[in-house]
Amino acid sequence: MTAIRYRVTPADPHAHLFEVTLEIDDPNPSGQVLELPVWIPGSYMIREFARHIVAIGATRGGRPISLEKLDKCRWRVQAGKGPVALRYEVYAWDLSVRGAHLDLSHGFFNGTSVFLRVTGREDERCGVDLVPPPAELGLDWRVATTLPSAGASPGAFGRYFAPDYDALIDHPVEMGQFALTRFSAGGATHAIAITGRHDTDCERLARDLRRVCAAQARLFEPGTGRAPFDQYLFQVTAVGEGYGGLEHRNSTALITRRDDLPWPGMRGTPEGYRRFLGLCSHEYFHAWHVKRIKPQVFVRYELGSENYTRLLWVFEGFTSYYDDLMLARAGVITQTEYLGSLAHTIGQVIQSPGRFRQSLAESSHDAWIKYYRQDENAPNAIVSYYAKGALLALCLDALIRSQTQGSASLDDVMRLLWQRYGRDFYDREGRIGTEARGLPEDGFAEIVREATGLSVSRILSRWVEGTGDLPLAQSLKELGIRLSLKAQDNAAARLGLRLSESGGRLRVTSVIQGGSSSRAGVSAGDEIIAINGIRADLALLNRRVARMTPDHRIRAHLFRRDELVEVEIGVGRTEPSEATLSLIDEADEATRALREGWLSSR
16 A cells, blocks of 8 residues: 555536545654645746645644645645645646646646645655546546556546656546547557547547557657557547647647547548647657656756756757658658648748847747747747747758768657667656666757767757757758748738737737837737728728838827827838748759658658
8 A cells, every 4th residue: 555645536526626635654753745846847837736726734643733834835744643634625727738627527637736745755656546526416427547557447437556756747637528549559559538529530530640659659769669658648628729738758638629620521631630630749759759858957857946958949849840740751641731831830930030039049948937928029039949949950850861861860869869868768667767867958969970970069059059040941952842931911011010800909919129010109909990090900901001012101090008099100021921832843863862761751
């Protein structure tokens, strides 16, 4: 019997309350400290999960004892001998992949939201009892989780366990009535649990994901094609509007538009479904790259504060590069569809003037305060380590392939990272191995040299530490792809604005620094009510600006808060903000061979 035991009950779905009991057989007699994480690995922002604990108390021998609140996320049990039990309620109304959510339709939680950590005992085995909702509610629920069973039948409420606290918070739990589909890939059993109203063609989804999962396993283990786990779970919540994913060691929590899931009779691969497959591919790739191959600072997380690294461009950016690329290599999207997706990523980056202000290394380090907390000035101030990191991976891959005449690639770099840092990260029991280590902050260039024979320190330093544009056109040309850039033909781009229209109101969401609207004094949050004396909407604005040359000016009336403001805005030219990619028909035999090696699964 384990000395640390948790019991989780969806006690009051109407009030969105999980009830959690924690029993500790031999707590610290001088006063046991307990702590709830302030962030969840994979999402780099302080979230203060303890704010959702609405009631908490402790007992010893059935009698109440004092429980001292030490700070925002820590408590200390009264000193004394003998087992201690804590009972607390967690408010669960965060419909996302990061927290906890409970109502009459389902329950979901990440361990960081519900499991208090017994300080000093993080390496001990933990028992977990998952209890069904009260019988009087008449909810016929089952369970989907990768927590190891300690007697519970597959898919049933009952007893589970985790070898230590790190594992305990890395196996989210879904409970409710969900569609469940299974398939095999990479020597492992995979399951897809879909919660929410949907009409998914589960066979089509399983067939496509099987190919993607097998392709990724072959990338890292070309000899065996084996995945680093025996089971994997895609936990999918289907909603009207939503998108997101969070990786775990052998599962992922996903939220998606129900219309983006494949439906019976669907032909081809519509854009929404491609986007969902890319999300699945991204989070699945993380099972190798982030959950096992890690930055050195992430080997053992400090869950009470920020964990800083300048390497998220490697871990999130390279994953973003491979997510759609693996769809193409697996044959679930066409090469043309993949090039369209890559063009979209290029467009994302060149639309952001913040790329000239913030480097990839800075973006990674400041994710805690900038990328995950974007405001109206974000386009001017930051660059995405996801999107630009993906483009850096593309440029590096093209460089390696061209300079080695196709004998090496970024795939070789990923395989060496896997062999060096990931393959033996967890032991057979699921604990962090005694020899586990992560990639040093300055260690990536050396890995590239070892894997490919190329010295890339200088060029990587320029790409990662600098704020200049990447050599995308030349890199793509090496792969037999032509890059064309063009400006967006709309009013917002020419006026240096980002706009939203809802309920008949046209609002400014961002003002591009240095643009004509910025010089005219327009501010984020302004509501545009009239253009040249005519009531404004987005269609009118586009029509008016489309017929104007760059020497024209428009007169705009705005509401700033409750005050009327009149400004004159010059109609400017726009910088390139859209990209198209096409095959170079006249590519020579060597270039075509590089392209084939890049896009194929060989």
